[in-house]
Amino acid sequence: MTSSRLLIGQSLPSPEDIFGFRMGSDRQLIDWNQIVDYFHTLDRHSDRIIVQELGKTTLGKPFLMAVISSENNLRNLDHYQSIQKRIANPGDMSREESQELLEEARAVVMVSLNIHATEIGSSQESVELAWELATQTDPKTRKILDNVIVLLMPSLNPDGLQMVVEWYRKHVGTPHEGCSMPWLYHHYAGHDNNRDLFFFNLQESRLVSRILYRDWFPEIVYDQHQMGSTGARLFIPPYVDPVNLNVHPILMAEINMLGKHVVSDMQDQGFTGVETGSRFNAFFQGVMARTPIWHNILGILSEAASARIATPIYLPRGSLQQHGPERPRYSHRTDFLDPWEGGWWRLRDIIEYEKAATYSILHLTATYRKKFATNFFTMNRDAIKKGKDESPYAYILPPEQHDPNSATEMLKRLDFNGIAIFRSQDDLKYAGVTYPQGTFVIPLAQPCRPAIKDLLEPQVYPNMKQYPDGPPTPPYDFTGWTLPLQMGVEIVEMKTPLRADLMPADSYVFDPARDIDVAAAAYIIERRYNNAYAIVNEWMKNQKTDVYWTDENLRHDRDTYPSGSLIVPNRGDAASVLEKLSATYHVPVTGISQLPPVRGTRARRPRLGIYQPWITSMDEGWTRLVLDNFRFEHTSLHNEDIQDGKLADKYDAIILPDMGTEAIVEGKRRWGGEPYLGVPEMPEKYRGGIDKKGVEALLAFVKNGGTLITIGRACDFAIDKLKVPAVNVLKEVKPKDYYAPGSLLRIELDNTHPLAHGMPKQTAIRVANSPAFRLLPYNREVHAVGYYTDDDPLLSGWLIGSEKLEGHTTLADIPVEKGRVVLFGFGVQCRAQTYGTFKLLFNAILSSRIESVESLKDEIE
Numbered sequence: 044m045t046s047s048r049l050l051i052g053q054s055l056p057s058p059e060d061i062f063g064f065r066m067g068s069d070r071q072l073i074d075w076n077q078i079v080d081y082f083h084t085l086d087r088h089s090d091r092i093i094v095q096e097l098g099k100t101t102l103g104k105p106f107l108m109a110v111i112s113s114e115n116n117l118r119n120l121d122h123y124q125s126i127q128k129r130i131a132n133p134g135d136m137s138r139e140e141s142q143e144l145l146e147e148a149r150a151v152v153m154v155s156l157n158i159h160a161t162e163i164g165s166s167q168e169s170v171e172l173a174w175e176l177a178t179q180t181d182p183k184t185r186k187i188l189d190n191v192i193v194l195l196m197p198s199l200n201p202d203g204l205q206m207v208v209e210w211y212r213k214h215v216g217t218p219h220e221g222c223s224m225p226w227l228y229h230h231y232a233g234h235d236n237n238r239d240l241f242f243f244n245l246q247e248s249r250l251v252s253r254i255l256y257r258d259w260f261p262e263i264v265y266d267q268h269q270m271g272s273t274g275a276r277l278f279i280p281p282y283v284d285p286v287n288l289n290v291h292p293i294l295m296a297e298i299n300m301l302g303k304h305v306v307s308d309m310q311d312q313g314f315t316g317v318e319t320g321s322r323f324n325a326f327f328q329g330v331m332a333r334t335p336i337w338h339n340i341l342g343i344l345s346e347a348a349s350a351r352i353a354t355p356i357y358l359p360r361g362s363l364q365q366h367g368p369e370r371p372r373y374s375h376r377t378d379f380l381d382p383w384e385g386g387w388w389r390l391r392d393i394i395e396y397e398k399a400a401t402y403s404i405l406h407l408t409a410t411y412r413k414k415f416a417t418n419f420f421t422m423n424r425d426a427i428k429k430g431k432d433e434s435p436y437a438y439i440l441p442p443e444q445h446d447p448n449s450a451t452e453m454l455k456r457l458d459f460n461g462i463a464i465f466r467s468q469d470d471l472k473y474a475g476v477t478y479p480q481g482t483f484v485i486p487l488a489q490p491c492r493p494a495i496k497d498l499l500e501p502q503v504y505p506n507m508k509q510y511p512d513g514p515p516t517p518p519y520d521f522t523g524w525t526l527p528l529q530m531g532v533e534i535v536e537m538k539t540p541l542r543a544d545l546m547p548a549d550s551y552v553f554d555p556a557r558d559i560d561v562a563a564a565a566y567i568i569e570r571r572y573n574n575a576y577a578i579v580n581e582w583m584k585n586q587k588t589d590v591y592w593t594d595e596n597l598r599h600d601r602d603t604y605p606s607g608s609l610i611v612p613n614r615g616d617a618a619s620v621l622e623k624l625s626a627t628y629h630v631p632v633t634g635i636s637q638l639p640p641v642r643g644t645r646a647r648r649p650r651l652g653i654y655q656p657w658i659t660s661m662d663e664g665w666t667r668l669v670l671d672n673f674r675f676e677h678t679s680l681h682n683e684d685i686q687d688g689k690l691a692d693k694y695d696a697i698i699l700p701d702m703g704t705e706a707i708v709e710g711k712r713r714w715g716g717e718p719y720l721g722v723p724e725m726p727e728k729y730r731g732g733i734d735k736k737g738v739e740a741l742l743a744f745v746k747n748g749g750t751l752i753t754i755g756r757a758c759d760f761a762i763d764k765l766k767v768p769a770v771n772v773l774k775e776v777k778p779k780d781y782y783a784p785g786s787l788l789r790i791e792l793d794n795t796h797p798l799a800h801g802m803p804k805q806t807a808i809r810v811a812n813s814p815a816f817r818l819l820p821y822n823r824e825v826h827a828v829g830y831y832t833d834d835d836p837l838l839s840g841w842l843i844g845s846e847k848l849e850g851h852t853t854l855a856d857i858p859v860e861k862g863r864v865v866l867f868g869f870g871v872q873c874r875a876q877t878y879g880t881f882k883l884l885f886n887a888i889l890s891s892r893i894e895s896v897e898s899l900k901d902e903i904e
């Protein structure tokens with residue numbers, strides 16, 4: 044803080060002064076650029092606010108956090124921050140020692156807004172809330188400022204906020220006012236940006252992780268959302284079942300207390316329609332409002348009813364209803380004491396509800412400052428102690444990994460979770476195996492023990508039914524996310540106390556870079572490394588030459604390289620280029636002096652298209668992220684691009700992301716019924732799907748040599764519309780008989796087939812009520828490359844009806860005239876998390892533009 048700062052108090056311009064309307068006025072919005080400017084104004088003119096730019100978003104916008112507290116607290120911010128870090132990681136600090144710290148500590152509360160860009164109320168609220176905290180002088184505000192340090196994030200998705208505001212403004216006053224946007228509001232993830240908060244694929248999540256688990260360790264995170272329009276006006280915890288057993292009961296009790304306190308406060312102030320205990324659970328880790336609870340941090344979600352962006356809607360009596368199986372009727376209940384009666388619902392109402400909840404949380408935190416600090420300290424200490432006293436004591440990553448790149452990547456993701464990773468100083472012996480010095484070890488004696496366990500162990504989801512023998516109670520989200528399974532990484536759980544000297548790991552790389560043999564005839568790159576594909580893609584793009592692979596096992600020195608191993612001829616400056624790529628991507632590139640006369644394949648740079656529907660597909664977005672990360676070039680194809688036809692002239696492979704047949708063909712959304720009067724429709728240009736013309740174009744594409752890659756539900760499109768010889772055996776099965784809500788299942792692979800090159804014989808796949816196939820007799824050879832065995836395939840999550848899967852195919856390569864259709868009956872690239880199966884998708888793409896070579900020796904040397 045500099046002395047030139049002025050405390051202007053009430054004279055600080057309000058948002059209304061600056062923008063010319065009250066926040067939340069009908070049909071009026073401020074965009075991200077305006078919000079950024081306003082926060083900088085507050086920073087300049089108030090001694091109660093420090094605004095920090097944490098970094099840039101995916102599309103390069105500034106990502107902001109405002110630190111708001113009393114003038115005195117902000118003057119001593121470093122001091123309070125260091126206290127917070129000590130409480131967060133207390134080691135074996137004694138109670139006496141802690142007393143002084145806990146007395147002095149300020150409560151730290153993160154208020155995170157607008158991760159879902161169309162849930163726009165909170166972004167508009169942000170400036171008003173900040174202005175009020177900066178200017179109000181009443182005793183309640185003073186109490187909050189004196190006791191609490193607020194970390195306010197005005198939007199967790201600034202790119203999306205800007206897009207949504209621009210789209211809305213463009214259509215205000217037209218029949219399209221308030222209609223959906225025809226593209227994802229996060230460049231890669233759309234709504235799924237709020238499924239990333241334990242995996243940290245996205246730039247925005249990574250910026251948040253630094254504040255949560257490195258810089259600040261808030262005791263409370265309050266994350267604001269909006270839901271549909273016709274239920275309660277505001278949801279606040281308690282959450283519904285099931286309880287995640289890794290989470291400390293103290294924490295859940297505090298969450299319950301805090302939620303009920305908000306209900307009571309809001310009732311006092313005349314707010315109606317506030318509910319608790321419906322639909323939203325705290326079992327799944329990936330969302331902003333809950334991911335902190337595995338770190339002993341209270342995670343509070345609120346969900347306000349939505350208007351139509353900034354357009355008010357009228358809810359007649361009788362239009363209101365409950366959602367979720369806990370609430371069959373819209374009526375008075377213990378956890379819904381005062382139902383809202385209906386009427387106009389406006390953006391301003393949302394801001395009022397959200398602000399009231401925020402003040403209630405901040406005020407309660409101020410009141411019980413020491414209780415929250417003490418419990419945070421206690422839970423962190425308990426976690427460390429439990430890690431020392433209770434199995435599992437540690438996780439070991441054996442140095443021999445099928446894909447060392449994925450193992451490295453997993454450690455990076457754990458690091459984003461604030462998990463400390465170590466290497467053994469000496470040989471480490473466990474269960475009869477000796478792991479060499481330098482082996483990666485993750486001890487459980489850490490404050491975030493719940494997170495470590497939950498990320499690395501298989502999930503066991505309770506078999507919850509809506510009534511005895513009834514259908515399953517749908518979970519909030521996926522039920523299994525075990526990182527080693529998703530990523531194909533081997534870990535060993537240590538069930539005896541860890542006695543080893545450890546040092547903090549300063550790098551997560553498994554294989555050190557090696558020199559390259561400049562005189563070699565060619566270079567071999569093993570396909571089991573995920574990053575081998577990034578190397579090959581960069582090579583093909585920049586060198587504009589082809590790559591090869593062997594179709595037989597290839598012996599060199601004492602090593603045998605399996606069929607599918609990639610081969611790059613040593614021509615021109617290949618040696619120096621590959622040496623650089625090898626070091627960048629941590630993939631060994633081995634020179635061989637002589638190529639044997641084995642059969643092989645030549646691959647050219649594939650021309651890849653991805654279907655991008657105007658009704659938006661998050662799976663499409665995640666697919667782009669995976670392809671970008673591994674340097675695949677690709678083009679987005681819209682309905683008209685597909686309908687234009689002649690696709691085989693332009694593309695070698697086309698991906699249909701996980702979407703149902705009606706969505707692809709007719710542009711029908713998964714949710715919501717037929718439009719009626721008053722519901723804005725998208726502009727004509729963005730309506731409909733690929734239509735009959737598009738179906739014919741895709742069929743012609745395949746017949747003329749193209750590779751059509753269908754993922755998840757899009758396999759049904761290939762079966763229904765292109766008539767490929769397969770049946771989805773799960774299509775008509777009821778959830779009561781078969782249910783796999785985001786679970787991880789085991790399949791067998793034929794890894795001699797080019798689609799499964801580089802893969803182990805078995806793998807875990809992500810299944811979210813995905814299809815499984817019975818292949819039909821055909822006039823060509825059809826390859827069942829991946830299939831379920833007769834054993835129960837459940838590895839993590841929840842599965843009802845495993846017998847429905849027995850023996851069925853989940854990955855098939857079906858030739859159709861000159862081309863082929865590849866059916867992926869699972870989330871091969873799901874949410875950009877399934878590193879263990881990415882290669883299957885990469886293989887499908889890479890094998891879309893190939894020719895056979897009789898002898899690699901003659902071709903290359």
Ligand SMILES: [Zn+2]
Pocket residue numbers: 159162268269
């Ligand atoms: Zn939301």
